[in-house]
Amino acid sequence: MSPLILQNVVKDYPQGSRSVRALDGVSLEITRGQFVAVMGASGSGKSTLLHLMAGLTRPTSGQVRVNGQDLARLSESDLTRFRRDKIGLVFQSFNLIPTLTAEENILLPLRLARRITHADRERVDQIIQTLGLQHRRDHSPDALSGGEQQRVAIGRALINDPAVLLADEPTGNLDSVNSRSVCELLRDLCFMHGKTIVLVTHEASVAAYASDVVVIKDGKMIERFSTELITDQQELAARYQQAVQ
Numbered sequence: 001m002s003p004l005i006l007q008n009v010v011k012d013y014p015q016g017s018r019s020v021r022a023l024d025g026v027s028l029e030i031t032r033g034q035f036v037a038v039m040g041a042s043g044s045g046k047s048t049l050l051h052l053m054a055g056l057t058r059p060t061s062g063q064v065r066v067n068g069q070d071l072a073r074l075s076e077s078d079l080t081r082f083r084r085d086k087i088g089l090v091f092q093s094f095n096l097i098p099t100l101t102a103e104e105n106i107l108l109p110l111r112l113a114r115r116i117t118h119a120d121r122e123r124v125d126q127i128i129q130t131l132g133l134q135h136r137r138d139h140s141p142d143a144l145s146g147g148e149q150q151r152v153a154i155g156r157a158l159i160n161d162p163a164v165l166l167a168d169e170p171t172g173n174l175d176s177v178n179s180r181s182v183c184e185l186l187r188d189l190c191f192m193h194g195k196t197i198v199l200v201t202h203e204a205s206v207a208a209y210a211s212d213v214v215v216i217k218d219g220k221m222i223e224r225f226s227t228e229l230i231t232d233q234q235e236l237a238a239r240y241q242q243a244v245q
Contacts, residue, residue, distance in 0.1 A: 004164050024045075026217070035197045039201060041202065055079050085164045091204055095153065106128070164196045208233040
């Protein structure tokens with residue numbers, strides 16, 4: 001079973017007396033362990049697509065299935081719990097709690113669920129090691145670099161072992177060095193640890209770390225291609241520009 005399937009998804013937003021179509025019949029399947037980058041210009045619908053995958057908004061029509069669950073069939077309270085347990089979310093802003101340490105921020109979803117077992121503690125140790133934050137676990141966010149803060153945010157998204165990790169412009173607030181570090185971490189989480197990742201970006205340098213690239217234009221998926229035979233980000237950028245022309 002693929003952890004993420006979209007079937008003919010449409011999303012309309014009301015605007016005065018009319019509606020604006022943000023997504024227009026998008027169908028997409030992400031198999032387990034894939035790392036997919038979604039590219040598109042501002043207003044193309046790529047962030048709306050990610051929000052639908054995350055259950056942050058509901059489709060006007062069509063179906064979004066995560067880990068076999070049709071999100072539209074869940075009540076708001078059930079959807080909130082499902083999102084907490086099955087979907088990892090990483091955003092451009094790190095959204096860390098400033099009064100908590102790095103480790104406490106990673107543990108936050110478990111505290112909200114009112115459960116922290118011995119196995120959970122062991123999992124936190126494993127995640128912190130994977131993130132390379134062993135010597136920063138007791139530091140507050142203001143003592144961490146931007147790249148370290150984003151790693152903590154990724155750790156928080158991973159703590160419940162979600163079916164899919166969704167990242168919306170996760171390098172948008174980072175310099176080139178930290179951006180590369182976060183992209184390498186996401187790639188390793190996919191290829192070495194089997195995580196299923198969907199990343200939204202407008203940067204070819206970021207998309208180049210993914211195994212597949214999905215191109216969105218005017219609310220439609222116009223192309224999907226593998227990066228296996230693409231040698232560098234310039235070639236990927238050229239392929240993207242060719243698709244959107």
